Amino acid sequence: MSRIHALPPQLINQIAAGEVVDRPDSVVKELIENSLDAGATRIEVDLERGGIKRIRVRDNGRGIEREDLPLAVARHATSKIATLSDLEAVSTLGFRGEALPSIASVSRLEICSRDAAAEHAWRVWSDGSEAPPDPAPAAHPTGTTIEVHDLFFNVPARRKFLRTEKTELAHVEQLVRRMALARPEVALRLDHNGRNLFDLRPADAAGTTIVARLRALLGDAFVEQSLSVEDAAVGLQLHGWVARPAFARSQGDMQFFFVNGRVVRDKLVSHAVRQAYQDVLHHGRHPAYVLYLQVPPRQVDVNVHPAKHEVRFREGRQVHDFLFRSLHRRLAEGSVARGVAPMGFPTAPREVREAPAGEAPYQRPFPLRCTDGPGAYAAAFDLQRPPPGADPAAPPPAEQPGASEDGSSAAPLGYALGQLNGVYVLAQASDGLIVVDMHAAHERIGYERLKAAWEQGELRRQPLLVPVVVHLSPAEADLAESHLGLLDRLGLGISRLAEDRVAVREVPAILQAVDPEQLLRDLIADLLAEGNSERVRDEVNGVLATIACHGSVRANRRLTLPEMNALLRDMERTERADQCNHGRPTWIKLSHQELDRLFMRGR
Numbered sequence: 001m002s003r004i005h006a007l008p009p010q011l012i013n014q015i016a017a018g019e020v021v022d023r024p025d026s027v028v029k030e031l032i033e034n035s036l037d038a039g040a041t042r043i044e045v046d047l048e049r050g051g052i053k054r055i056r057v058r059d060n061g062r063g064i065e066r067e068d069l070p071l072a073v074a075r076h077a078t079s080k081i082a083t084l085s086d087l088e089a090v091s092t093l094g095f096r097g098e099a100l101p102s103i104a105s106v107s108r109l110e111i112c113s114r115d116a117a118a119e120h121a122w123r124v125w126s127d128g129s130e131a132p133p134d135p136a137p138a139a140h141p142t143g144t145t146i147e148v149h150d151l152f153f154n155v156p157a158r159r160k161f162l163r164t165e166k167t168e169l170a171h172v173e174q175l176v177r178r179m180a181l182a183r184p185e186v187a188l189r190l191d192h193n194g195r196n197l198f199d200l201r202p203a204d205a206a207g208t209t210i211v212a213r214l215r216a217l218l219g220d221a222f223v224e225q226s227l228s229v230e231d232a233a234v235g236l237q238l239h240g241w242v243a244r245p246a247f248a249r250s251q252g253d254m255q256f257f258f259v260n261g262r263v264v265r266d267k268l269v270s271h272a273v274r275q276a277y278q279d280v281l282h283h284g285r286h287p288a289y290v291l292y293l294q295v296p297p298r299q300v301d302v303n304v305h306p307a308k309h310e311v312r313f314r315e316g317r318q319v320h321d322f323l324f325r326s327l328h329r330r331l332a333e334g335s336v337a338r339g340v341a342p343m344g345f346p347t348a349p350r351e352v353r354e355a356p357a358g359e360a361p362y363q364r365p366f367p368l369r370c371t372d373g374p375g376a377y378a379a380a381f382d383l384q385r386p387p388p389g390a391d392p393a394a395p396p397p398a399e400q401p402g403a404s405e406d407g408s409s410a411a412p413l414g415y416a417l418g419q420l421n422g423v424y425v426l427a428q429a430s431d432g433l434i435v436v437d438m439h440a441a442h443e444r445i446g447y448e449r450l451k452a453a454w455e456q457g458e459l460r461r462q463p464l465l466v467p468v469v470v471h472l473s474p475a476e477a478d479l480a481e482s483h484l485g486l487l488d489r490l491g492l493g494i495s496r497l498a499e500d501r502v503a504v505r506e507v508p509a510i511l512q513a514v515d516p517e518q519l520l521r522d523l524i525a526d527l528l529a530e531g532n533s534e535r536v537r538d539e540v541n542g543v544l545a546t547i548a549c550h551g552s553v554r555a556n557r558r559l560t561l562p563e564m565n566a567l568l569r570d571m572e573r574t575e576r577a578d579q580c581n582h583g584r585p586t587w588i589k590l591s592h593q594e595l596d597r598l599f600m601r602g603r
C-alpha cells in the first residue's frame with residue numbers, strides 16, 4: 001500500500017468517463033444534448049466505423065467564446081447552472097460539466113466553435129489532462145463542431161467491450177431516433193461511412209412534418225395504428241401516441257418516453273404504461289408508444305444518474321396514477337364507444353407551440369392522418385378523435401357519404417347481414433361494411449362483464465382447509481402486517497405467526513387454483529416496489545380471461561340475425577371491445593370509399 005495522493009486530472013476524468021461514456025452512442029448523446037442546450041436548430045451527426053473511429057457532431061447553436069473554450073473541456077465547468085436553486089429546477093439537458101472532459105480523456109477530442117459575435121472561429125483539442133493548449137484560429141460558421149476520434153484508444157479494457165461496427169451503429173441509430181422524437185422542432189441528420197441514414201426536417205408550424213418524422217423513425221404502421229393521447233391533471237401534462245394493442249411488439253424497442261424533453265427510461269413510468277395495457281396485451285408482448293410528459297421542473301429531480309437516464313419524481317405515486325389513468329382510459333375508449341369515425345380523417349395540423357424561454361419545448365399533439373392505401377384498411381378500426389380544442393369548423397372529410405355529423409350514428413357497428421364461414425359476422429353500417437370476429441368479440445365482452453361483476457360484487461373468499469405458513473424476512477412480515485387491511489380487501493386473510501412467519505388463511509374464491517404462498521410473496525414484492533398492489537387484480541383478470549375464453553361463442557356456431565345484432569350492440573356498449581383479450585382486433589370496417597376503390601369506382 002502506498003501513501004494517499006491526489007489523482008491526476010486525466011485519471012479523474014477517465015474514472016468519470018466510466019459512468020458517462022460506455023460506447024459511441026453515449027458520446028453522441030452527450031454531444032447532441034450540448035447542441036440542443038446551445039439552442040441549435042440543426043444538428044448533423046457523422047460517424048465512421050460505428051462511431052468507433054470518428055464521431056462528429058456539428059450544430060448551428062450559439063457557439064462558445066474563445067475565452068470559454070478551455071473551460072468547456074475543464075471538469076465541473078458549466079454554463080448551465082450556478083447555484084443549488086438552479087440545480088433544483090434544471091431546464092437544460094446538461095448541468096454536470098463533466099461530459100466533454102470525460103470524453104476527452106478517453107479519446108482524441110477537438111472542438112471548433114464560433115459564437116455569433118466573433119470574427120472567426122477557434123479550435124482547441126484536449127486529452128482531458130491538463131489545461132488544453134491555447135485556442136487556434138479556425139474557419140467555421142456560427143455554431144460548434146466537436147470531433148471525437150478513436151474512442152477508448154487509451155483504455156484497452158473498455159475498447160474490448162465495443163462490439164462490431166454494425167452493433168455500435170444500431171445503438172447510435174436508436175439513440176438518434178430518441179433524440180429526434182424528443183425534439184421534433186430540430187433538424188437532425190445522421191450519416192455513417194459517407195451514407196445518409198436519417199435526414200429529418202424540423203417539424204414546422206403546420207405540424208405536418210411531425211407525422212413525416214414519426215413515419216421516418218417508427219414506420220407507417222405505427223402512425224396508422226396509434227391513438228393520440230392528450231391529458232392534463234394536477235400540474236402534469238401528457239401528450240403523444242400509444243399504439244393499439246394489435247400493434248404490440250415482441251421487443252420493447254418502440255417505447256419512447258420524455259420528461260420535460262429529456263429521454264427517460266424509468267421503472268415507474270414503464271410500470272404505469274404496462275399496467276394500462278395489462279388487459280389488452282398478450283403476455284410477453286410489448287406496447288409501442290411515444291409519450292411526452294411535462295412536469296413542473298421542481299417536481300422532478302434529474303440529478304440522480306450520471307448519464308441522466310433516470311429521474312426521480314417528487315410525487316412518484318401521483319405521476320404513476322396520472323399516467324396509468326390517462327392511458328388506461330384512452331385504450332379503453334377504443335373507437336366503438338365513440339362511434340365509428342369516417343375514414344380519411346381530416347388533417348388538422350396543430351401548431352407547434354414555441355416554448356416560453358427557459359421551459360423545455362412542448363410540442364402540441366395533432367391528429368394523425370390515415371393515408372390511403374393498404375394502411376387505411378387497418379387504420380379503419382380506429383380513427384383519431386379531434387383533440388380537445390381542435391377546430392370544430394374544420395370540414396368533415398370529403399366524400400363522406402352517410403357519416404353522421406358527430407361521427408356517432410345510432411348503431412356504429414351497423415346491422416347484421418349474415419354470417420360468413422361460421423366465424424365472421426357481416427354487418428351494414430351507415431358508412432361501410434363491418435366484419436366481426438365473433439369469437440374474439442364474444443370473448444372480450446364476456447371478460448369485461450365478468451370483471452365488472454367481480455369488481456362490483458362482494459368478493460367471495462375461500463377459507464383454506466390448512467392455512468399456508470409463509471416464511472418471510474422480519475421486514476417483509478412487518479410490511480404484510482401493516483397492510484392487513486389492504487390484503488383483506490383483496491380477499492386475502494393473513495395473520496402473523498412469528499417475527500418471520502405469517503399464515504395465509506383465506507384467498508379470493510376465484511383464485512383457488514393459485515399458489516397462496518407465491519401470491520403473497522408477489523404481493524409483498526409489489527408493496528415494496530410500488531406501495532400498493534395490482535397483483536391480485538392481475539391474477540383475477542387472468543382467471544377471468546380464461547373463463548371468458550372458454551365460455552365464448554365457438555367458431556362454426558350458427559347465430560340468428562337477432563343474436564348477431566345483440567352481439568353488435570353488446571360490442572358497442574363494452575369497453576375495450578376493439579380487441580380481444582390477446583390484443584387481436586375484434587372487428588374491422590371496409591368503408592364505402594374502400595369498397596369503391598377496390599372496384600375502381602368513382603375517383
Ligand code: ADP
Binds near residue numbers: 062064073077099
Ligand atoms: P454540461 O453540458 O453539463 O454543462 P459539458 O461538459 O457537456 O457539460 O459541456 C461543458 C460546457 O461547454 C457547456 O456548459 C457549454 O457551455 C459548452 N458547450 C459544450 N458543447 C457546446 C455546444 N455544442 N455549443 C455551445 N456550447 C457548448
Ligand code: MG
Binds near residue numbers: 093
Ligand atoms: Mg453536456
